[in-house]
Amino acid sequence: MATAPPATATTTDERSSAPDAPADAAVGAHLGAASAAVRAGLPPGPRAPSFAQTLAWALAPTWVMRRCARRIGETFTITFWPSGMKLVLVSAPEDVKTVFTAPAEIAPSAAGNSPVRGVMGESSVIVLTGPEHMRQRKLLLPPFHGERMREYEQTIVQATRADMASWPRGEPMRLQERTRAITLEVILRAVFGVEAERMDPLRRAISGLLEPVHPLRLALLALSRPSLERPTGAFGEALDELDAVIYDELARRREQPDLAERTDILSLLMQARDEQGEAMTDVELRDELVTLLLAGHETTATSVAWAIERLVRHPDKLARLLDEIDAAAGTNGNGDGEAGAEGGRYMTAVINETLRVRPVVPITVRILQDELQVGDYTLPAGTRVTPAIYLTNRNPRIYEAPAEFRPERFLESGPETFSWIPFGGGIRRCIGAAFAQLEMKLILRTVLGELHPSLPRARRWRRGEWNRRRAITLVPAAGARVVWTTRE
Numbered sequence: 121m122a123t124a125p126p127a128t129a130t131t132t133d134e135r136s137s138a139p140d141a142p143a144d145a146a147v148g149a150h151l152g153a154a155s156a157a158v159r160a161g162l163p164p165g166p167r168a169p170s171f172a173q174t175l176a177w178a179l180a181p182t183w184v185m186r187r188c189a190r191r192i193g194e195t196f197t198i199t200f201w202p203s204g205m206k207l208v209l210v211s212a213p214e215d216v217k218t219v220f221t222a223p224a225e226i227a228p229s230a231a232g233n234s235p236v237r238g239v240m241g242e243s244s245v246i247v248l249t250g251p252e253h254m255r256q257r258k259l260l261l262p263p264f265h266g267e268r269m270r271e272y273e274q275t276i277v278q279a280t281r282a283d284m285a286s287w288p289r290g291e292p293m294r295l296q297e298r299t300r301a302i303t304l305e306v307i308l309r310a311v312f313g314v315e316a317e318r319m320d321p322l323r324r325a326i327s328g329l330l331e332p333v334h335p336l337r338l339a340l341l342a343l344s345r346p347s348l349e350r351p352t353g354a355f356g357e358a359l360d361e362l363d364a365v366i367y368d369e370l371a372r373r374r375e376q377p378d379l380a381e382r383t384d385i386l387s388l389l390m391q392a393r394d395e396q397g398e399a400m401t402d403v404e405l406r407d408e409l410v411t412l413l414l415a416g417h418e419t420t421a422t423s424v425a426w427a428i429e430r431l432v433r434h435p436d437k438l439a440r441l442l443d444e445i446d447a448a449a450g451t452n453g454n455g456d457g458e459a460g461a462e463g464g465r466y467m468t469a470v471i472n473e474t475l476r477v478r479p480v481v482p483i484t485v486r487i488l489q490d491e492l493q494v495g496d497y498t499l500p501a502g503t504r505v506t507p508a509i510y511l512t513n514r515n516p517r518i519y520e521a522p523a524e525f526r527p528e529r530f531l532e533s534g535p536e537t538f539s540w541i542p543f544g545g546g547i548r549r550c551i552g553a554a555f556a557q558l559e560m561k562l563i564l565r566t567v568l569g570e571l572h573p574s575l576p577r578a579r580r581w582r583r584g585e586w587n588r589r590r591a592i593t594l595v596p597a598a599g600a601r602v603v604w605t606t607r608e
């Protein structure tokens with residue numbers, strides 16, 4: 121960790137050790153304090169020793185966040201062992217706005233100080249800060265703009281149909297693994313075009329990178345100092361393999377005469393020029409490709425899995441969505457033509473609500489380079505301030521019954537910029553947000569147009585699958601288990 125919290129950064133103890141008060145009351149108390157003078161230093165944190173905070177955070181981050189929000193309020197500090205590193209979590213939309221709209225030089229992203237750097241590389245848009253970040257971001261944005269994305273629609277529907285053909289009917293399966301295969305196929309094709317067909321080594325290498333990590337290892341990782349270096353061992357080998365395939369492909373492409381006519385993301389990036397007329401180097405291209413491949417598929421796959429996980433436990437919402445899908449298929453004949461890419465209103469509401477109540481990326485971190493007033497606190501330079509996506513999306517001041525899955529809440533009006541933040545915000549908002557939402561809609565529509573999901577008989581997980589940590593995402597603990605039957 122490059123920037124240690126300064127010695128002056130202290131936290132006070134948890135405000136109350138009384139039994140959990142209702143969430144609204146806790147938040148109300150916190151808001152009541154808003155009129156008090158702005159305080160220097162860090163907000164309060166849990167009383168538990170930092171060792172316990174670290175373990176709990178590694179194993180059950182959403183539990184820790186909910187508990188702290190209930191007991192302390194919308195803003196609190198978690199302390200990590202053994203470094204003493206502190207994270208200040210904020211979840212009031214006003215505070216989230218302050219952090220996301222703070223000048224880039226005051227609140228740059230912390231991703232460059234995390235293990236992400238060793239994997240995605242120093243030139244990755246996620247890792248860079250300042251003008252270099254903006255340069256890469258501008259080069260990357262065009263392929264993700266509206267019109268371009270229509271080109272990916274058929275790819276998404278085809279990849280979904282091809283995978284569904286092998287799904288069992290009438291017996292439980294883990295949906296998460298299948299949606300992951302679909303979104304990996306989609307991102308490979310979007311990024312590499314038809315060449316993706318002969319890219320089995322790439323598929324293998326990426327799957328190797330995403331092997332699940334045992335909870336015990338996760339706990340040990342959390343207690344050790346995160347390495348910023350390129351990983352070694354099996355993970356490092358998978359990364360080497362991935363790099364070799366990518367560099368091979370770059371060399372091959374440079375020799376092809378039709379680069380200018382191609383529309384896949386790699387070809388567009390190879391032709392892109394920055395404001396000085398410079399093209400991206402091979403290392404930059406490698407880093408952005410790995411970034412897109414990794415950031416762009418597991419997140420979307422997990423969100424689709426969560427959508428089905430929620431829908432099977434809310435049969436009335438599922439029925440309403442199926443009605444809408446069937447009505448659209450009736451008007452356009454086969455359900456995969458023009459009528460549907462944007463999805464109906466209820467589909468959009470289901471997706472917004474899934475991303476709200478089960479955000480797959482739970483936090484995003486900025487490291488302050490100068491002091492910044494965030495709500496009631498003047499946070500000193502060096503503070504890691506963290507819009508807590510998970511908590512902001514469930515802020516009881518904004519959402520009635522925030523833990524419940526109610527797509528209807530988004531039917532009348534769409535989500536607000538700073539109280540619905542599954543894709544982060546400001547100048548680092550997710551580049552693939554529109555792509556991801558389009559992909560979610562098309563996968564859900566294609567699957568639910570043909571198959572009816574229901575809950576497996578087993579008692580376990582009946583009420584819902586809890587959040588399990590997988591690398592930096594939160595996935596359904598049982599892989600979104602579901603039973604499919606063919607629809608009449």
Ligand code: HEM
Nearest residue numbers: 246415416419420423481484543544545548550551552556
């Ligand atoms: C449901 C799916 C997805 C979710 C929930 C998600 C979430 C996020 C979040 C929370 C951030 C960090 C924003 C911040 O630091 O404020 C982010 C950044 C990013 N995402 Fe996504 N993402 C998804 C899909 C995608 C896809 C499909 C792609 C590309 C194909 C993508 C590419 C990126 C990139 C390149 C960044 C870095 C942006 C920057 O630092 O400027 N993501 N995403």
